[in-house]
Amino acid sequence: MTKEAGAAIAIGRLSKIALPVRGFVILSAIGVAVAAAYAMGLLKDIIRRWDDITFLSVQHMELAAISGGMAVVVGVLLGIALSRKRFRAFAEAVMQALNIGTTIPTLAVLALSMSILGIGAPPAIFALWLMTLLPIVRNTYIGLLEVPAHLIEAATGMGMKPAEILWRVELPNALYVIFAGIRTAVTVNVGTVPLAFLIGGGGLGELIFTGIDLSEPGMMLAGAIPTAILAVITDFVIALVTRAVVPRGVMPET
Amino acid sequence: MIKLEDLTKTFGSVIAADRINMEVPEGEICILLGPSGCGKTTTLKMVNRLIEKTSGKILVGGRDTDNMDPVEVRRGMGYVIQQIGLFPNMTVEENICVVPRLLKWDDAKAKRRAAELLELVALDPSVFLKRFPRELSGGQQQRVGVARALAADPPVMIMDEPFGAIDPINREIIQDEFLRMQKTLRKTILFVSHDIDEAVKMGDKIAIFRAGKLEQYDTPDTILAHPANSFIADFVGADRTLKRLRLVTVAEAQNGAVGTVSLTDDLSRAYAILREGHLDTIVVLDPQGLPVGWVHAEDAVGIGPVSSRMRPLPATIRTDADLRTAVAMMFTHDVTWLTCINADGRFGGCITQAGITRRLGDTYRSRSASAPMPQGAVA
């Protein structure tokens, strides 16, 4: 438990320190890729596919938004439920299962999903949803469990009812850890969507994998570079939302 | 105001509270005192029903809490815990407004109340209302914790080692502030402590616990003067008589006649007063009534003004100071008596070592006539 809590807090810390650093690193990587593409005369090749890029980017973000959005809603609700006293006993078992779940490679999850749901967007969304769900449940659960017991005792002793305590004390104080989980999971989701192409789900993976197949680096980069940019933008937007939503007294000090 | 009848709590085979009977009168502070694990917290938490009792009764303001909704019981009591428990996500103002909001107070009224309470606990509202708990020092957080408990003006407060987490210097300051507030607020307070000095200082009554049992329930002075058994005598400490010095003010221990003369009087007048009163010292006052020196009987001979034979006063003590301060001052200046002054600085009598000894002896005598009488030394 404490190890997991440590991990959750580490995630929090990481994304805190990383806000400028991580963005900078990724942006420079993209910059290098663009520069390399230019040097190799591929930039023209990429720009030529502008229509494909915009169309597939929209599709890409649709897949990410649907799977990610549902993961956030279900993950947070599940995390809350598991942290309630009456589910505590079996919450630990669920957490263990989730931990094992996170170690399964994404491709394996996609394959499993396809074998059950067939090909197309729905099995891709399902697999992405599942992958994104796990860290969100875990961080929500740990974030709520980490709220010091004496705060809950003080709240109870002041005459708050359980729902009031959850809403006004537990959730606000766990919000930073919850958002750290959402941010990491959803950003990874956007970066993972290309794999959806492998089971016919669409998205920028179409350019990447076809580019690889045809040995066309320009086509491959036309998918890879926008994917990276979308992931960075997603990360940044969620960081902004975190700042707006998490109470100032709970944000780690900068 | 708070009445416990045969209150009992068992955790499995552990009896955390064993048939506790006690009553806290309205407006008094009752300290639950005892070593760790003796059941203080358990007893306290049964009162606001954070712990459900095994058997017995709890009456608050004459009402049996069994017949009340726990939430209603809690909203009518201020609750302060050692960890303070301010909500980090809320500003100081929001923290204080928690119970008023639960009670559906008008928003403006709750905010006015928050500002008013911050003033009361000696924090500037314009500085602190919008701060978050982590932007406060430990002592400031503790003050806000008290303010929050007072928010809805509950008649009853329950406090579990409320000042336990602060450094000794700030603890003294906050204790003093709290007592000053209590003088006007007159709350009925159950207060858990494991510190005998805190108990003696803060309590109108002290309830001493041991292994779930209430061993003695009485005023601090009686407990220090007449511990009911050897456990209590050990717990309050071998220096319990010295601890009692804190409980008595200088004014209460003054005795005997004191002579005064004016600075401009003649020595012969001083001599006459000394002889008539069988005194060996006399205090000299200036025209405003402020003590400026003293004259020993041996020196009050011959002719001339009093000022020619006057000796300086080594120190003066206020009549509202406690005897501990008085004794410390006597030791510091190596004297057996001190001149006292009132709040306005004017002469307020004298206090002697003999008077202090006699005063402390009074309680012993009143309990057991056969107890040896402490002999008063002559000043």
Ligand SMILES: Nc1ncnc2c1ncn2[C@@H]1O[C@H](COP(=O)(O)OP(=O)(O)O)[C@@H](O)[C@H]1O
């Ligand atoms: N929830 C609990 N479960 C089992 N035993 C408990 C529980 N709470 C307290 N106790 C036991 O009851 C006794 C009194 O505890 P407590 O009231 O906390 O003591 P104090 O506040 O005086 O230090 C101790 O022996 C403690 O171990």
Ligand SMILES: [Mg+2]
């Ligand atoms: Mg305790």
